[in-house]
Amino acid sequence: MNKTGWIIYNGSLSGDKFIDFAEMLYKAAVDRNHTAKIIKNNELSTMLTKDSLTIEAETDVELPDYVIFTDKDLYLARQLELLGVPVFNSAKTIEISDDKITTYQYLAKEKLPIPKTIVAPKVFVRNNNISNYINLNQIVETLGMPIIVKEAFGSFGEQVYLIETMEELREKVDQLYGKAFMFQEFISSSYGTDLRLQVVGDEVVAAMKRTSNDDFRANITAGATMEAYTPTEEEISLAVRAAKAIGADFSGVDLLFGPDNKPIICEINSNAHIRNLLDATGINAADFMISYAERVINGGLIRE
Structure with a gap:
């Protein structure tokens, strides 16, 4: 039986690599005789009411047999799963x-095996005295120097920092204050x-x-x-x-x-x-x- 599949990517991101990934998956699906379609996440609406949850689009859509999800739009991925569509990878995994x-x-x-890691505490109110926020000396004593500071959210290595001195460490922590981030041992x-x-x-x-x-x-x-x-x-x-x-x-x-x-x-x-x-x-x-x-x-x- 012919299978239908959606390849969903983020329509708001610039750059050819995002559509290229979707097109590679599309071609692989067509080569297996699937009826495939590339769809931007912003071409679909996650609709919720008292009586139902649906996926809406400018034209009527029939849900596919599966979805390959190359985006991070968790709400859309989860909505599809709640509607019974197998999503690869799952919303939880994403x-x-x-x-x-x-x-x-x-x-x-x-x-x-992972690098030894210390998670920065969650904060809600700015306190300019970093020493009251976290004991950086203790972290360096535990993980050593140089040390890696890594944001929880980021792509292509852009939110990962190699810190060489305590002064740099204090400056970076001050910059990231309020964000989710961690300290890691540097695997030299x-x-x-x-x-x-x-x-x-x-x-x-x-x-x-x-x-x-x-x-x-x-x-x-x-x-x-x-x-x-x-x-x-x-x-x-x-x-x-x-x-x-x-x-x-x-x-x-x-x-x-x-x-x-x-x-x-x-x-x-x-x-x-x-x-x-x-x-x-x-x-x-x-x-x-x-x-x-x-x-x-x-x-x-x-x-x-």
Whole structure:
């Protein structure tokens, strides 16, 4: 039976990479004889009344068999789920992945290797005396210096900071006061280098190594280079376990090289873009993602 699928992306974001991701998924769906449609999240309205909850659009819409959700519009994703539509990834997974603090909490619960992390306290009222807010000396004593300060919400490495001195640390904490952020130990053995493993279901379908010569972060958008990488069994197992810890059907799991080359989880991206991975490896993860969704909705695969 022909399947119908929506690929939803954020219509308010500029840049070709967002529509490119959607188009890669669209082509993979069409190649499997699905009737697919690319839809901007702002083309749909989440309608709630006393008697019903619906999805509204300018023209009448018939809900699809599945949705691949490349956006972070949790309310729309959850509305679709409440209407009985399988959404990949789920609203809960997107919510966990979008909040890096929550992600680390789920990973720590499963006893998976992560950088040692201290979460900054939640504040509501500005107090200009930072010493009354948090004991930075104790944090540095625990995590060392240099130290990583990372905002809970952010993309492409832009909200991650390497702090070298106490003065810098006080300035950064002052700048972030009122936001959700954390302090992390700096994994110096992975300076400017990390791994991206693309997980789909129970397998790693592609992997690449990213390297920067002039930045502690290895994000391609920040100028890092990439190359195909063959992960070890330990790295594969860890990436799959990390994805499962947040309930992800598919995700880009970033690993750091810890001491003695032991892998450490850096981040999990529930809507990781896959163009760079294709360019580096020749493997199109979209094909695996659509195949996975098809198996789930056909009843041949149980989502955990």
